[in-house]
Amino acid sequence: MSRIGRREFLGASLAATLAAQDPSKVVIARDQSPSGLDSARVLKLLDRAVQSFFARDNPVEAWKLIARPGEVVGLKVNCLAGRGASTRTVLVDAVIERLQQAGFRGQDIVVWDRLNSDLESAGFPVGVRRDKVRFIGNDSAGYEDDLAVFGSAGSLLSRTLTRQCQAVINLPVLKDHGIVGVTMALKNMFGAIHNPNKYHSNAGDPYVADVNALAPIRQKVRLTICDALIAQYEGGPSYMPQWSWPFNGLLVASDPVALDTIGWQIIEAKRKEKGLPSLQAAKRAPSYIATAADAQHRLGTNDARLIRRVEV
Amino acid sequence: MQRREFLQVAVLPCLAGGAYAAADPDAKFIVEAKFYEKLAYKKTKCKLCPRECVIDDRERGYCGVRENRGGVYYSLVHSRVCAAHIDPIEKKPLFHFHPGSQAFSIATAGCNVNCKMCQNWDISQSRPEQVRNVYWPPQEVVRQARDSASPVIAFTYSEPVIFYEYMTDVAAAARAAGVKSVVVTGGFIQADPLKELCKHVDAIKVDLKGYSQKFYADVVHGDLKPVLDALVSMKKLGMWTEIVYLVIPTLNDSEAEFRGLSTWVKTELGPDVPLHFTRFHPEYLLKNLPPTPVSTLERAKAIADAEGLHYVYVGNVPGHPGENTLCPKCGKTVLEREGFTIKNDHIRHGRCEYCHQPIAGVWGA
Numbered sequence: 001m002s003r004i005g006r007r008e009f010l011g012a013s014l015a016a017t018l019a020a021q022d023p024s025k026v027v028i029a030r031d032q033s034p035s036g037l038d039s040a041r042v043l044k045l046l047d048r049a050v051q052s053f054f055a056r057d058n059p060v061e062a063w064k065l066i067a068r069p070g071e072v073v074g075l076k077v078n079c080l081a082g083r084g085a086s087t088r089t090v091l092v093d094a095v096i097e098r099l100q101q102a103g104f105r106g107q108d109i110v111v112w113d114r115l116n117s118d119l120e121s122a123g124f125p126v127g128v129r130r131d132k133v134r135f136i137g138n139d140s141a142g143y144e145d146d147l148a149v150f151g152s153a154g155s156l157l158s159r160t161l162t163r164q165c166q167a168v169i170n171l172p173v174l175k176d177h178g179i180v181g182v183t184m185a186l187k188n189m190f191g192a193i194h195n196p197n198k199y200h201s202n203a204g205d206p207y208v209a210d211v212n213a214l215a216p217i218r219q220k221v222r223l224t225i226c227d228a229l230i231a232q233y234e235g236g237p238s239y240m241p242q243w244s245w246p247f248n249g250l251l252v253a254s255d256p257v258a259l260d261t262i263g264w265q266i267i268e269a270k271r272k273e274k275g276l277p278s279l280q281a282a283k284r285a286p287s288y289i290a291t292a293a294d295a296q297h298r299l300g301t302n303d304a305r306l307i308r309r310v311e312v
Numbered sequence: 313m314q315r316r317e318f319l320q321v322a323v324l325p326c327l328a329g330g331a332y333a334a335a336d337p338d339a340k341f342i343v344e345a346k347f348y349e350k351l352a353y354k355k356t357k358c359k360l361c362p363r364e365c366v367i368d369d370r371e372r373g374y375c376g377v378r379e380n381r382g383g384v385y386y387s388l389v390h391s392r393v394c395a396a397h398i399d400p401i402e403k404k405p406l407f408h409f410h411p412g413s414q415a416f417s418i419a420t421a422g423c424n425v426n427c428k429m430c431q432n433w434d435i436s437q438s439r440p441e442q443v444r445n446v447y448w449p450p451q452e453v454v455r456q457a458r459d460s461a462s463p464v465i466a467f468t469y470s471e472p473v474i475f476y477e478y479m480t481d482v483a484a485a486a487r488a489a490g491v492k493s494v495v496v497t498g499g500f501i502q503a504d505p506l507k508e509l510c511k512h513v514d515a516i517k518v519d520l521k522g523y524s525q526k527f528y529a530d531v532v533h534g535d536l537k538p539v540l541d542a543l544v545s546m547k548k549l550g551m552w553t554e555i556v557y558l559v560i561p562t563l564n565d566s567e568a569e570f571r572g573l574s575t576w577v578k579t580e581l582g583p584d585v586p587l588h589f590t591r592f593h594p595e596y597l598l599k600n601l602p603p604t605p606v607s608t609l610e611r612a613k614a615i616a617d618a619e620g621l622h623y624v625y626v627g628n629v630p631g632h633p634g635e636n637t638l639c640p641k642c643g644k645t646v647l648e649r650e651g652f653t654i655k656n657d658h659i660r661h662g663r664c665e666y667c668h669q670p671i672a673g674v675w676g677a
Contacts, residue, residue: 080370080371081370082370139441139442143442147596147597149597154428154596154597178355178366178368179366194437194438194439194442195376195426195437195438195439197372197373197374197375197376197439198374198376198426198437198533200374201374201533235353236368237368237371238353238354238368238369238370238371240353
C-alpha cells in the first residue's frame with residue numbers, strides 16, 4: 001500500500017509543485033450579499049476562491065492543476081450531520097461542474113463518505129447519477145483487509161480512497177466539535193477509516209494527525225475546499241441552528257494544517273463575539289492541529305507567520 | 313484458512329437457523345441501552361463503562377456498537393453474533409470452573425478499549441456492519457449450546473461488556489434452561505451494570521492487562537483503577553473470578569509489576585483467586601515485540617507463589633508444568649493438564665483426593 005504508482009507519482013508531483021509555489025496559502029472567499037446563496041452564486045464564489053488560490057484568470061484552467069484528466073478524483077464530503085451541517089450539495093455540484101469542464105469524465109468523479117445513509121441524509125443520491133458521477137459510502141465500497149499504521153493510528157482504509165481515487169479533494173464543513181474542538185480538513189479524514197470512534201480521546205490528539213499521515217491520505221489529498229457557507233461555532237458536530245451563522249464563504253488550501261489553523265481562528269472569533277469561552281477554556285482546544293505540523297507528521301504549518309491568508 | 317477466518321466462521325455455516333444479516337443495521341438487532349443518561353440537545357452519556365462517552369445524535373461511542381438516535385441510546389448488537397465456536401473451558405482460561413467442560417462461545421463486534429496486542433482486533437475493533445453476522449436471539453444460543461452438548465455458554469473473543477443487553481438476556485435464558493454462563497472480559501465496566509451482570513452469570517475471567525496506569529493509558533487505551541475496582545466488586549458479590557495477566561516483553565514484565573499485582577490480589581481478593589501469567593504472541597499493533605520468554609513467565613509465577621497465592625499458572629505454553637493445579641496444603645497435583653486437556657483429575661467433591669483440603673473453585677457434581 002505504501003508503494004506509489006506512476007500516476008500517483010505524477011499527481012503527487014503536480015501537487016508538490018503547487019504547494020512549493022505558495023505552501024501555506026489559505027484563500028477565504030466570501031459572498032457579502034444579504035440574500036441566500038443559490039447555485040449560481042456558489043459557483044461564482046467557488047471560482048473566485050479557486051482562481052485566487054491557483055492564480056489563474058480562467059476557472060477551468062485552475063481545476064486542471066488539481067489533477068490530470070483520466071485520473072479518478074474523489075470528493076470527500078462530510079455528511080454526518082444531515083442537511084443542516086454537512087457539505088452542501090450545491091457546492092459539490094459546482095465542483096463537479098468545473099471538473100467536467102476541465103476534462104474529467106463523470107465516471108472519473110467519485111463523491112464519497114462513510115455511509116450511504118449519511119450521503120442520503122445530506123441530500124446526495126447513492127449510486128451512479130445520470131452524468132455517471134458515482135456517490136458511494138464506505139459501507140458499500142468496503143475497507144482494505146490490511147491495517148495502515150502511523151503512530152497511534154492503526155486503521156483499515158476505505159477502498160474508495162485506496163483503489164478508486166488517484167486524487168482527492170477534501171470538502172469538509174467549518175464547524176465546532178464537542179470533543180476535538182473543531183472539525184475541518186484534518187478531522188474529515190476520519191471518514192476514510194473503519195474505526196474513527198477509537199480516536200476521539202484527548203481531543204483527538206495525536207490521532208487526527210496520525211490518521212492524516214497514513215500514506216494514501218497524505219499522498220492523495222491534493223486540495224481542501226472547506227464549506228463555510230453556513231458555519232457552526234458551538235454544539236457540533238451535530239447541526240445546531242441556534243449556534244450556526246451564515247459565513248457565506250469558502251476556505252481553500254492545499255495545506256490542511258494551515259486551513260484548520262485559520263478555520264479555528266474564525267470559530268474562536270465567533271465564540272468570543274457570542275460570549276462563549278475559548279476552546280482552550282472549554283478544555284477542547286484542537287491541539288491535534290499543532291501535532292499535525294510537528295516534525296513527526298509534517299502535514300503542513302500552523303505557524304501564523306508562515307500562513308498567507310488571502311481574503312477575496 | 314487463517315486462524316482469524318476460522319474463528320469467525322467455524323460454527324456459523326454448520327448450524328441451522330442463522331440467516332446472514334444484511335449490511336445495514338437491522339431493527340432486529342437494535343435495543344435501547346440499559347445504562348445511559350439523556351442530556352440536553354439530544355446528547356447521551358453512556359453509563360455502561362467508565363469511559364462515559366458523551367454522544368451526539370447520530371454518533372457512536374468508543375465501542376462502535378452503541379449509537380445515539382435522536383437522543384435515545386441504542387445497542388446495535390443484540391442477537392448479532394459475529395463469532396461462534398465450541399471451546400474447552402480451559403481455553404478461556406477458566407481452570408477452576410467445571411474443568412473439562414465445553415463452552416459454547418460467542419461474540420459480537422466491538423470493544424470499549426483498543427489494546428495494541430489484541431488477537432481478535434478484526435472483530436473487536438470493527439463496527440457490526442463491517443463484519444459478517446448471524447441473527448441469534450437468546451433462545452437460539454441456548455438451543456445451539458444444548459444441541460452441541462455444551463453445559464456452558466461463554467461470552468468472549470471481543471468484549472462482552474459492549475453487548476451487555478444481549479449477554480444478560482442470553483444468560484437469563486441459559487440459566488432457565490440449566491446452562492451456565494461465563495464472561496471473558498477486560499473488566500472495564502461501571503459498578504451498577506456489573507452488579508446486575510453478576511446476578512445472571514456464573515463466572516468471570518478478567519484480563520488484567522497490566523499493573524500500571526501508564527500501561528493502561530499507552531497500550532490498552534483505558535484505565536487501571538476501574539478494572540481493579542470491578543475485581544473487588546466481583547469478589548464481594550461472590551462471583552467466581554479468575555485473572556489472566558498477559559506478559560508482554562518490556563511493557564509489563566517488571567518484577568515490581570509482578571510483585572505489586574500479586575500483593576494486591578492476595579490483599580484485596582484473597583489467595584484463592586487463580587492468577588494466570590500467559591504468553592504473548594506478536595499481534596495487531598505489537599508485531600515488533602518477540603513472544604514472551606518462558607523464563608519470564610516462570611519468574612512471574614515464582615514471585616506470585618512467594619507472595620502466597622495458592623493457584624498461579626503459566627499459560628499459552630502447552631505441556632508446561634505450570635498448567636497444573638496443585639493442592640495448596642499437600643502440594644500434590646490435583647488437576648493435571650496438557651494444553652486445554654485434563655489428563656488427570658484428583659479433586660473429589662471440591663477437595664484434594666489426597667489430603668481433603670478444599671480446592672477453591674466451582675467443580676460441579
